[in-house]
Amino acid sequence: MSKDNPIDPQILLAEERYKIISDIISEVYSKGEKHYSKTDLLDRVFLHPYLGIMIFLVVMWAMFHFTFEASAVFMVIIENIIEWLKGFALQIPNPVIASLIAEGIIGGVGFILVFVPPIFFMYFTISILEDSGYLARAAFVMDKIMVKMGLHGRSFIPLLLGFGCSVPGIMAARTVDGRENRLTTILVTPLMSCSARLPVYIMIAGAFFPLYQGTIVFLMYIIGIVFAILMALIFQKLIFKGKSSPFIMELPEYQTPTFHGSVIHTWERGVLFLKKAGTYLLFGAVLLWFISKMGPGGYDVPIAESYAGILGNAIAPLFVPLGFDWTIVTALIFGFFAKEIVVESLSIIYSVNGAAAIRLQLLGLMTPVTAFALMIFVLLYTPCIAAIGTIRKETNSWKWAMVSVVYQVGLAYSMAFLVVAVGGLIF
Amino acid sequence: MRVKIALIGNPNVGKSVIFTNLTGLKQHTGNWPGKTVEQRVGYYEYDGYEFEVWDLPGVYSLSARSEDEEVARNFIVDSRPEVVVDIINAAQLERNLYLTLLLIELQVNLVVVLNMYDVVESKGDKIDVKRLSERIGAPVVVASAIKRMGMNELKRAIKDAIPEEHLKRINQEHIHLPGENDRDDHLHYHPRLHHHGQYERLRPPTIKYSTEIEYKLKKIVELMSKEKEILDRFPPRWLALRLFERDPQILAMVTNDELKQKILEVSR
Numbered sequence: 081m082s083k084d085n086p087i088d089p090q091i092l093l094a095e096e097r098y099k100i101i102s103d104i105i106s107e108v109y110s111k112g113e114k115h116y117s118k119t120d121l122l123d124r125v126f127l128h129p130y131l132g133i134m135i136f137l138v139v140m141w142a143m144f145h146f147t148f149e150a151s152a153v154f155m156v157i158i159e160n161i162i163e164w165l166k167g168f169a170l171q172i173p174n175p176v177i178a179s180l181i182a183e184g185i186i187g188g189v190g191f192i193l194v195f196v197p198p199i200f201f202m203y204f205t206i207s208i209l210e211d212s213g214y215l216a217r218a219a220f221v222m223d224k225i226m227v228k229m230g231l232h233g234r235s236f237i238p239l240l241l242g243f244g245c246s247v248p249g250i251m252a253a254r255t256v257d258g259r260e261n262r263l264t265t266i267l268v269t270p271l272m273s274c275s276a277r278l279p280v281y282i283m284i285a286g287a288f289f290p291l292y293q294g295t296i297v298f299l300m301y302i303i304g305i306v307f308a309i310l311m312a313l314i315f316q317k318l319i320f321k322g323k324s325s326p327f328i329m330e331l332p333e334y335q336t337p338t339f340h341g342s343v344i345h346t347w348e349r350g351v352l353f354l355k356k357a358g359t360y361l362l363f364g365a366v367l368l369w370f371i372s373k374m375g376p377g378g379y380d381v382p383i384a385e386s387y388a389g390i391l392g393n394a395i396a397p398l399f400v401p402l403g404f405d406w407t408i409v410t411a412l413i414f415g416f417f418a419k420e421i422v423v424e425s426l427s428i429i430y431s432v433n434g435a436a437a438i439r440l441q442l443l444g445l446m447t448p449v450t451a452f453a454l455m456i457f458v459l460l461y462t463p464c465i466a467a468i469g470t471i472r473k474e475t476n477s478w479k480w481a482m483v484s485v486v487y488q489v490g491l492a493y494s495m496a497f498l499v500v501a502v503g504g505l506i507f
Numbered sequence: 508m509r510v511k512i513a514l515i516g517n518p519n520v521g522k523s524v525i526f527t528n529l530t531g532l533k534q535h536t537g538n539w540p541g542k543t544v545e546q547r548v549g550y551y552e553y554d555g556y557e558f559e560v561w562d563l564p565g566v567y568s569l570s571a572r573s574e575d576e577e578v579a580r581n582f583i584v585d586s587r588p589e590v591v592v593d594i595i596n597a598a599q600l601e602r603n604l605y606l607t608l609l610l611i612e613l614q615v616n617l618v619v620v621l622n623m624y625d626v627v628e629s630k631g632d633k634i635d636v637k638r639l640s641e642r643i644g645a646p647v648v649v650a651s652a653i654k655r656m657g658m659n660e661l662k663r664a665i666k667d668a669i670p671e672e673h674l675k676r677i678n679q680e681h682i683h684l685p686g687e688n689d690r691d692d693h694l695h696y697h698p699r700l701h702h703h704g705q706y707e708r709l710r711p712p713t714i715k716y717s718t719e720i721e722y723k724l725k726k727i728v729e730l731m732s733k734e735k736e737i738l739d740r741f742p743p744r745w746l747a748l749r750l751f752e753r754d755p756q757i758l759a760m761v762t763n764d765e766l767k768q769k770i771l772e773v774s775r
Binding site: 089090092093096098100101102104105107108109110111113117332333358438 | 686753774
């Protein structure tokens with residue numbers, strides 16, 4: 081220790097304390113015959129710097145695959161029930177009310193309900209991973225990468241929550257130390273693929289990549305993580321020039337998850353989706369039905385001449401480079417309110433019966449490359465109006481809320497364009 | 508008057524379970540004044556005495572960098588509870604002992620709980636509890652809170668940690684006023700550093716650091732000897748430690764710039 085280069089007294093004291101602690105431990109703690117507990121053994125594998133990441137990826141892939149395989153049959157059942165209800169509603173004598181209920185409410189909200197099984201199954205698998213203690217390990221493994229890349233360690237928890245919904249993720253960014261780190265986390269959390277985007281992926285992947293649904297959706301989630309990390313790096317390096325700090329994370333003991341506990345957790349989260357379907361999505365469906373039926377020419381105009389068609393057509397030229405037609409553009413615009421509405425609006429705009437028919441419509445409209453570009457666009461652009469509101473509230477400024485919207489739309493557009501351009505060269 | 512007890516420990520050591528085991532339903536919750544941190548206070552009776560348990564937030568250290576740490580540190584410093592119960596996850600002894608050392612620095616009347624001891628045993632490991640107790644100079648109670656094991660032993664250890672006369676005095680609703688000078692009135696743990704007022708419950712630190720550091724601490728205490736107001740609030744050695752590591756909160760209390768400079772010189 082030289083006079084010119086003094087050691088931080090704080091570190092000096094900490095070292096002193098740890099010296100005393102290790103001295104005490106060597107005196108009082110004796111290892112038994114069994115050198116490793118179950119937790120120690122599992123952690124050796126799951127927390128391994130390289131193996132841990134591979135396992136994390138495999139576990140995530142398996143999770144999505146299971147979600148789709150297990151939910152497929154339930155989706156068909158719900159679809160049939162919805163179809164049956166729709167046929168029932170169409171028998172209402174008043175044609176306007178019949179259309180509102182059959183095409184607006186049942187066609188819109190009902191169609192969303194088809195995606196309840198995959199959402200519930202995904203929550204179920206996440207609950208199992210969480211209760212078993214694995215999810216905390218996954219966060220730990222990812223945290224190591226983030227810190228290596230110069231990000232704040234605590235950022236991973238908000239990002240992880242962003243998988244469920246961006247709003248709690250953004251709010252969890254409060255726990256991140258330092259204003260710059262917090263802002264970065266808030267700005268990139270919406271890039272994590274929230275559960276509201278899942279129906280869009282399932283719909284598009286089901287139409288264009290029926291054999292690889294699980295893998296394609298898994299890919300979306302990974303791309304979301306990659307972009308969150310990349311953008312965070314860019315924000316950190318270019319705007320904030322912050323430095324990273326690791327964080328202490330408590331790793332719980334591994335436990336066998338109970339079926340009962342997992343079901344309860346699944347229900348707690350899943351019920352939020354049902355609530356959303358009954359309120360926002362219902363309202364969105366009615367509104368969409370209204371503007372797609374009404375136009376300057378009155379009620380029941382052809383869809384292209386309705387207000388929705390006019391709006392979509394007005395903005396559609398901007399999306400010509402991406403190969404999205406006006407129906408997709410309209411759906412994307414309404415997707416600003418909530419991502420599920422993208423699916424809802426396509427169902428209302430095409431106003432055809434059943435998921436199979438919508439798939440056929442989409443297949444006629446787009447190439448697989450465009451479809452992939454659309455998924456990327458949905459993944460990267462602003463998740464919903466609630467997220468924008470939360471960003472404003474958490475940063476206490478409209479400026480950052482606007483920054484978030486602008487950069488996400490810009491990123492979504494440019495990346496979707498990149499997909500189309502590169503895809504066009506290859507295929 | 509009730510005997511004031513504080514529960515402290517790292518996050519996830521089973522502190523809440525112990526709190527509930529001790530107090531049952533006799534508790535009320537609120538927020539620490541001006542903070543978003545939850546405050547829980549509970550009560551229990553043991554051996555004819557009434558105890559008031561304050562559940563402090565789970566912390567890894569007492570550096571007052573986060574709201575949680577600030578709440579925990581200020582409570583111990585300002586309210587000087589009769590006993591501070593440090594709950595340790597026995598399976599994570601190394602990390603948990605760090606906070607224990609910080610509490611020893613604070614010279615509190617310490618009782619240590621080795622919680623989750625069954626986890627250690629299931630690994631086939633052993634902890635020499637008696638030796639641990641000797642090393643840290645505080646009673647150590649073995650417990651497994653989830654199985655409600657060790658709770659009576661803990662209650663007894665808490666009570667035994669307080670000298671009998673003091674317990675009786677609390678029971679007689681006697682409130683000690685600064686300047687009052689009846690000899691057996693308070694706990695003379697450390698006669699030389701005795702002050703009237705709140706700091707008579709100071710225990711001599713049971714763990715000391717290297718002679719070099721201790722020498723510097725003494726120097727800082729000497730430098731501060733004229734700062735009566737600050738010395739009245741904090742245990743002198745603890746104050747010196749904080750000044751030594753340049754704790755911004757404590758350093759800000761030293762308003763004399765020349766003195767501050769001298770202190771910073773020492774810790775260089």
